[in-house]
Amino acid sequence: MQILNGVHQIKTPCPRSASWSTNVYAIEGSDGHILVDSGWDSQESLWALQEGLKAAHLKLRDIKKVVITHIHPDHYGLSTKIKQICGAQVAIHKIDADFIFPRYKDFADLMQKTEDLLRQNGVPADELPQLVGASLWMNKYVTPDLPEVKLEDGDVISNGSFEFEVLWTPGHSLGHVCLYERNRRFIITGDHVLYDTFPHVSFNPQSGGNPLANYISALKKLESFNVHFILPGHGPVFNALGLRIERILQHHEERKRAILRTLRDGLKTAYAIAQQIPWTVNGADTAFRDLGVWDKRMAVTETIAHLKLLTKEGRVSNVDMDGASLYLAKD
DSSP, X not given: OEEEXXXXXXXXXXXXXXXXXXXXXXXXXXXXXXXXXXXXXXXXXXXXXXXXXXXXXXXXXXXXXXXXXXXXHHHHTTHHHHHHHHOXXXXXXXXHXXXXXXXXXXXXXXXXXXXXHHHHXXXXXTTHHHHHGGGGGGGGGOOOOOOSEEEOTTOEEEOSSXXXXXXXXXXXXXXXXXXXXXXXXXXXXXXXXXXXXXXXXXXXXXXXXXXXXXXXXXXXXXXXXXXXXXXESSSOOBOOHXXXXXXXXXXXXXXXXXXXXXXXXXXXXXXXXXXXXXXXXXXEEEOGGGSOHHHHHHHHHHHHHHHHHHXXXXXXXXXXXXXXXXXXXXX
């Protein structure tokens, strides 16, 4: 589907969910085409990509650059195969580039750190194996390889027709980037800003020390940009960037207040807090006990991210007790 003149959106499917698709963007250029994100490494995604390019009267062999907004498998997974097919250069932020092999190839250390984190934050022993292994199925749909280009904040990517400024926007991943086309007044936001859901920001072994603080800071940085169209990694294209940022910031304030309410009656782990605060799945309010295994893990790690920010703000104290990390609201 052509979103703007020379900019095409292609929806690529998730191997395990008919309702979950990733937006890939094909950008036409006089010096070759740019693909922003790639979808999962699956036959279905590759077919959808090829069909989308065909509908736009483009060819896969004319893709010269694949720019990845972040390391997650639904955005990065197919990039190596595309490179093998057409010889395109893959570009990803230098931080996420350093996480590729520890995440998708030699991931035993990452798994152990994830297990230690979840145990420390109150996940019961009988639930640990499921939560730790909840993401392993995704590795099947990623072919890991180092990128040809390691991006940094402020880099410029051009294909002769469009010129994108790389904006480092950590939070959803530590090396997440957005791409801003200043002349055409549009921005490709990956998973940093979405229209119909709140981007997942979690504390994990690859997130940095305070991912939600980083995310909010990067979000506020975008408020000053003159943007007519927002092209997200999931969901519809939209406008009114400032209003959407305002609503996302409001959501995080609401979540922090909900967490503080659970701490009125004493010390709690992140797991115990996550059990008491509201969650939404596919637009429906869902109790923690009814979440799937992957959603439970995301709920716990999102809660930790909020607690890290509340601690930094001086509204919560963190106490380590017998190997458990406990939190207490300050007066």
